[in-house]
Amino acid sequence: MDNSIVTVGPLSSIKVRICALKGEFGSNNNGRWSTTEFKDNIFQQREDKATLLKGETVITLKKGVGRISNIAITDNSKRTRSRRYRLGAIVHSPASSQEHVAEAVSNPFMVKESRGHYSLLNYTN
Numbered sequence: 440m441d442n443s444i445v446t447v448g449p450l451s452s453i454k455v456r457i458c459a460l461k462g463e464f465g466s467n468n469n470g471r472w473s474t475t476e477f478k479d480n481i482f483q484q485r486e487d488k489a490t491l492l493k494g495e496t497v498i499t500l501k502k503g504v505g506r507i508s509n510i511a512i513t514d515n516s517k518r519t520r521s522r523r524y525r526l527g528a529i530v531h532s533p534a535s536s537q538e539h540v541a542e543a544v545s546n547p548f549m550v551k552e553s554r555g556h557y558s559l560l561n562y563t564n
Contacts, residue, residue: 444503450538451503454531457496457510458482462523462547470544477529477542489513497531515552523547 445451464480465472482491494510505528516524528543 446502450540452500453540454497454499455505455528456531457492457498457507458527458529459491459512460525460527460544462516462519462521462525464525464527465544466547472542474529474542477527477544481527482524512550514550516548516550517552521547523549 459482460477461480461482464477484490491512491514492510493513495508496510498505498507507526512524516522525547526545530540530542
């Protein structure tokens with residue numbers, strides 16, 4: 440796996456979707472998973488709740504770099520088995536290239552309840 444940043448060409452400006460993942464995802468497999476395993480660990484919206492992630496969830500890379508600037512998690516992490524979430528990034532609109540772009544996963548973090556307001560990310564390990 441090559442972790443270099445692609446600064447030119449079609450892969451340098453692809454769209455990436457940010458998603459909420461289960462906190463325990465990726466902790467047992469040394470950073471290796473299939474796209475199917477990644478997708479199976481994305482939190483799905485509950486019927487009685489708003490979307491788990493609010494804000495700018497699709498970003499476009501510029502010279503291989505993307506910035507997450509406006510995103511909020513609308514539910515605390517108590518309902519998760521590990522009591523933590525991870526943020527993930529997956530290619531939203533594949534480039535015409537035949538290169539595979541691996542998904543990205545953050546470190547696990549807790550989201551504490553903020554009654555009456557969207558929960559803000561609170562990075563406590």
